[in-house]
Amino acid sequence: MAAVLRAFHFVVATLYLFVFWYDLNFVDVPMMQFKKDMKFFKGRLKFLTIWNLILQAVFFTICVINDVIGTNEDAPKKTPFIRRIKDLILTCLAFPLSMFVGLTFWCIYFVxxxxxxxxALDKFFPVWLNHAMHTNIMIFILIELYTSYRKYPSRKFGMSVLSVFMLIYLIWIHIIHAYSGAWVYPILDVLNLPxxxxxxxxxxxxxxxxxxxxxxxNGVLWSKRLHIAKKR
Structure with a gap:
């Protein structure tokens, strides 16, 4: 099981890095670039999908490092620093953000x-790339949740970190709108201020x-297994 988990982390981290590289080098969508746009990363950083993709790549890379120098034990006597970082990123950001990006994208898509x-994006944006950014992110993070226990921080702390992250992105898209005169997402064009x-x-x-x-x-999946691990 440990070997399978290590392989899973390595493959997913590699996949996300490849997706990010491929998107920057081979995907050019004129309608996704504003007249006044950011020059770095081809203006991609205006999309929450890309923020999440980078976050997931960082998270699974940390998982790989933890596999090598940390521990994946359910209840280690002493939790390594890299394991604490891994647990913190997953609980506060990686899980809720990947689920948010995937669910909101597909819900609006089907409406x-x-x-x-x-x-019009279909001829520029491969189907597999779309699923890598908006479908696999949910599947892989759910697999990670099922296969590895993580200790959640206090609810106040965890929700505060997530809230600050989302607030920063909200401010960011308004800065982009003020600078370029265009909304990042078409849905915002059809909504009035209220x-x-x-x-x-x-x-x-x-x-x-x-x-x-x-x-x-996390509690439902791991409460019984964690209780057994502590007894051992």
């Missing part, structure tokens, strides 16, 4: 894909709910 991923506020508040609530979901799933 009206033109609001999130217009059909509806945008409701939309953002709803998404913020969803994000915090996903944090609580991860905490709950």
């Amino acid at each position: 009206d894909r033109e609001l999130i991923f217009p059909r 509806l945008r506020i409701v939309f953002f508040v709803g998404l913020f609530g969803l994000t915090l709910s996903l944090y609580l979901l991860g905490e709950k799933l």
Whole structure:
């Protein structure tokens, strides 16, 4: 099992790094680039999907490092620093953010894909790349949740870290709008100010709910196994 877990972490980390490299080097979508746009990373950092992709690549790379110099024991007597970092990133950011990106993307996509991923993008954006960024992120993080125990921080701390992260991104997309005159996501073009506020508040609530979901799933999956491990 340990060898399989190490292989899983290595393959996923490599995949995310490859996806990020491929996107930067082989995907050019004119409609995704504003007249006034950021020069670095081809303007990709305006999308939460890319923020999440980078976060997942960093997280699974830390998992690989933890496999080598840390520990994946359910209840180690002394938790290595790299393991504590791994657990903190997954609980506060990696799980809720990957689920948020995947769920919001596909929900809006199935309601009206033109609001999130217009059909015109299909000729520039490979299907496998879309799934790597918006589907696999949920599958892989759920596998990680099932195969590795992590200690959640206090709810106040964890939700505060996630809230600050999302607030920073919210401010970021408004800075981009002020600079370029365009919204990052087409759906924001069809919402007036009151509806945008409701939309953002709803998404913020969803994000915090996903944090609580991860905490709950972790407890359900690992409470019995952790109890047995402590007895040993």
